[in-house]
Amino acid sequence: MAVSELQVQTALKGAIDPNTHKDFVTTKSVRSIRIDGNNVSLDIVLPYPANSVLEAIRQQVVDALKTIPGIGSIDVNVSFKIVAHTAQRGVKLIPGVKNIIAVSSGKGGVGKSTTAVNLALALAAEGAKVGMLDADIYGPSQPTMLGISGKPDSRDGKSLEPMEGYGLQAMSIGFLIDTDTPMVWRGPMVTQALEQLLNDTRWRELDYLVIDMPPGTGDIQLTLAQRVPVTGAVIVTTPQDIALIDARKGLKMFEKVGIPIMGVIENMSIHICSKCGHEEHIFGEGGGERMGKDYDVEFLGALPLDIHIREQADSGKPTVVADPNSRISEIYKEIARRLAVKVAELAVDHSSKFPSIVIQNT
Numbered sequence: 472m473a474v475s476e477l478q479v480q481t482a483l484k485g486a487i488d489p490n491t492h493k494d495f496v497t498t499k500s501v502r503s504i505r506i507d508g509n510n511v512s513l514d515i516v517l518p519y520p521a522n523s524v525l526e527a528i529r530q531q532v533v534d535a536l537k538t539i540p541g542i543g544s545i546d547v548n549v550s551f552k553i554v555a556h557t558a559q560r561g562v563k564l565i566p567g568v569k570n571i572i573a574v575s576s577g578k579g580g581v582g583k584s585t586t587a588v589n590l591a592l593a594l595a596a597e598g599a600k601v602g603m604l605d606a607d608i609y610g611p612s613q614p615t616m617l618g619i620s621g622k623p624d625s626r627d628g629k630s631l632e633p634m635e636g637y638g639l640q641a642m643s644i645g646f647l648i649d650t651d652t653p654m655v656w657r658g659p660m661v662t663q664a665l666e667q668l669l670n671d672t673r674w675r676e677l678d679y680l681v682i683d684m685p686p687g688t689g690d691i692q693l694t695l696a697q698r699v700p701v702t703g704a705v706i707v708t709t710p711q712d713i714a715l716i717d718a719r720k721g722l723k724m725f726e727k728v729g730i731p732i733m734g735v736i737e738n739m740s741i742h743i744c745s746k747c748g749h750e751e752h753i754f755g756e757g758g759g760e761r762m763g764k765d766y767d768v769e770f771l772g773a774l775p776l777d778i779h780i781r782e783q784a785d786s787g788k789p790t791v792v793a794d795p796n797s798r799i800s801e802i803y804k805e806i807a808r809r810l811a812v813k814v815a816e817l818a819v820d821h822s823s824k825f826p827s828i829v830i831q832n833t
Contacts, residue, residue: 479511486531488517490519501513514548517550532547556702558571572810573682573684574681581709589780589784597808603640604641605643605645606684606685614641633673633675696730703731704732705733707736708736734809
């Protein structure tokens with residue numbers, strides 16, 4: 472007796488995607504089911520980049536299909552497709568950019584820039600086209616972290632070509648000024664500079680643009696909320712009470728301006744002694760997780776306080792590229808996939824599909 476499509480769908484409902492925590496049928500990832508007698512072939516199209524888990528998911532789907540009595544050959548093709556999602560109302564998408572993710576912290580010194588660059592590199596390692604915008608006008612650190620020097624080109628004298636490092640497209644005020652030059656600017660100049668960096672850069676077909684935000688809840692954050700189409704925000708904190716107080720303020724600010732919070736990342740969560748392996752919660756324990764529960768926001772993951780993360784970022788080769796197979800890189804990739812899943816669950820933006828209507832007197 473031939474295998475039926477109902478049997479295939481039922482079998483696949485028993486396979487839970489480890490990244491979405493839902494079955495592949497519910498997430499509409501199952502496509503093109505083809506049945507020839509007892510032989511089954513189908514496609515799984517994931518809504519998030521997943522290079523490092525494609526084979527594991529393929530095997531998971533094959534194993535689920537093997538539970539169908541009398542099934543013959545099984546052919547499963549797993550891929551992913553990233554689409555644009557809606558941002559705040561009335562803010563247009565930026566050409567060449569599908570989704571913008573703001574990485575923020577209420578407080579300085581919590582490792583936000585290091586987290587942002589490793590997250591961007593992790594998304595790229597998973598197969599997405601990723602850009603990095605350094606929005607910290609007063610203290611740009613991405614040029615150093617990405618090991619990029621020199622100044623960006625301009626083909627038309629108006630727009631800037633993004634710089635490139637480790638497969639990321641990048642833009643920062645740090646590329647346009649000398650390293651030792653302090654930015655002695657008032658708020659309006661800073662926000663204007665940020666808008667120019669964002670809008671005058673010729674981003675090339677990005678799935679995600681990660682914005683490394685300055686700490687606090689000031690001019691730049693408000694400009695971003697009002698004029699930049701932010702898909703979602705990520706809050707970086709340490710477990711320390713003082714950091715958490717400021718992180719909560721940052722979270723509330725995004726909520727007030729209607730930007731969805733994708734989740735909380737706890738940095739410097741635990742210190743493991745490099746000499747003896749002793750584990751110690753130097754900055755306290757479980758603060759990020761508690762904050763997530765308090766505000767009904769997902770806790771995306773925790774990163775250890777590790778000297779290698781700091782050394783690698785300072786040397787211009789962040790952990791995800793310096794040591795791609797390490798446990799820490801694995802954590803960054805797990806967080807990046809989960810973050811991409813959260814973005815994928817938002818409403819899809821269809822504005823690019825519709826032609827603009829122009830009324831003319833003829």
